[in-house]
Amino acid sequence: MLMLQYHNLLIQAILTERFAIDAVPTAIDQVISDFDNVTYHVSTPESKSRILISLSIKCFKDLQKYGVDELLLREYGDYAISPPETGYDFSLIIDLDNLPSDQESKERLIENIALLKRNAIAAPFEKAFSQFDTLAAEAAKNSIDLSVPEDSGSEVMAIHYRDEEAIFIRPSHDRVTVIFSTVFREDTDRVFGKVFLQEFVDARRRSIQNAPQVLYSNKEPPLEIRSVPGLKTSDDVGYVTFVLFPRHISREKREITISHIQIFRDYFHYHIKCSKAYMHSRMRYRVAEFLKVLNRAKPEVAEKERKTASGRRFR
Template sequence: MAYLERASPTLKETLLKIYRAEKPIEVDQHFHEFGSIEYHIKYSVSDPNIVHVSTSTLLETQGAVTLKEISSHTYEVIKNIGVGVIDIVDPPRLGFQLTLGLNLDNIPRGKEAIKIITRISELQAIILSSQLKEMLRSLNFQDDSRSINNMPIRIVYHPSEPFYVFKQPEKITAVFPMNFKDNSDVVIATSFFQELVEVGSQKDMGKAPQCSWSPIPPLQLRGEPVQDLTTNSGFVSFDITSRHIEGKRLDKTVWNLLNFYACAKYHIKCSRGYIQRRMRKRMETLVKLLNNTSLEEEAAQNENGRCKYVKEFVKVPKRKLMMKQRCKEMTRRVKISKFRIKINGCARFRFNQRWISLPKFSSKPSDKSYTKLD
């Protein structure tokens, strides 16, 4: 699968490191990008003027056009990146599609060197674009006869991301089977594709390739591998007309097709991250409101003199509980006997509204003496 940036970041960083080194350094680096693009960089101290860069990509096609070898036109485009700087090694390194010999002494100094190295880092983008360009050119828009060229062409730049190109009257259709691992990504992707179709149907987008989405594969893909046609996010199709591959538009159209998978996945990840941030922000706002509400209620209760008590239930034996209740009842009666009593029947007397108190009995001995009566 192609990538959003044409230049390979690892290849560019390694070449700049070799170019800027004060002394020659031994480099033997082998790495992959996006699962299908393979690089090998060889730089020896014994030959400090030449850097060998080998690359290959997993390319599978099915149909009339099979481009497993790099065309002569692609070789010319690669050589023109830096005249006198790039030499194509024939045969290439074992297991690789292309091997280049970079002459460091012929690279100009200053900003021009960075431009050339960046352009060399776009090697795979040039190869992939050239291959797809030749496929589109081979499908003649003027020839509407049903021939082998009308059969779908299966293009695989990444093992898990194949797409199909087939010819229809006055247009070429590119179909992308879409699969996502997470269920949340499937929901976001389905909504995104439907919105993409709706936006593409507007008048302002009349010059862009017409986009369509369907949960089932097109009829033209009958007989293709079942694993390619088994999707959870449907099939996205783009109709390419002759106007889209004229002049400089061809390069832009090809690059957009190569990067559709990467663009869709990037959009889905960004959308999911945005939704998660909004959910977290909303949750924090709700928690803050709940905390403020509880603080206000607590302050109101304190102002009204309300207190919260926690009742503790303790198991007490039944006999002790009954004795305790009797003591409470007796204490209550004694307290009542000491209260002042209001007599309603005395309203007609002068001492109306007065209170009559019961005599107080004291247990203390009195100072007065009593005479015993016979």
């Protein structure tokens, strides 16, 4: 098992190859799929030296409520185009004849474009952290005890990034609560999920006291989002809650916190599938070993009786 990357490796590889000094411009027309129903289209529709990169993301309309357009213009303003490519939500063009001169700037540009999905989904998190700063400042001004939770009445930001799953973010004056709804397609997935999430809780108790608090509830949604319409309450739905305290969302840690937490669902289900694959491989190995034992336990085949020409039998 491994840690999933925040950037798209294929986009990084394509741009690294095209940005090389001795690279020969060639035509590109490639559709790339990523986690969470995200699709990229990398192409050269006008000329081989102008690369068009387009992003399609299921929850883009939700993200627009929380400032994704402004965030993407901030990150890719020099390269963004409007309107985007037909069928996609955001597009940018890279002119290979007008790249940064130094290698370090090229590498930063490649990394930033490969993080296109991460930067798009970061919009509601940045808005929630900004609201947290405002609420915390007001609480300090009014001499409110920051260690006492208070219902601030702030908006619950809902990002429906998958067909039946969503991320809910709610800022308050002392914390930011992030809740993932996740659907378990099989009963075994639910069992593995509970084991993994219990390990999150136990690890925090044992040795990682500074980690965010992790809570898990099955079927019943947490109190913070029960007012949100359209929540599912079936047995195959679970809710994972992360409580981010000020130490997790300080100015120095916000970017890495956003990167870590938004990929949690993919990381979680990836490890469930890896665990199931490992269990199946061990089961197949044990079955093969048992078959060897059974084969060794079989009695030797008795030698067939023989007959003489007169009909007498002997061994």
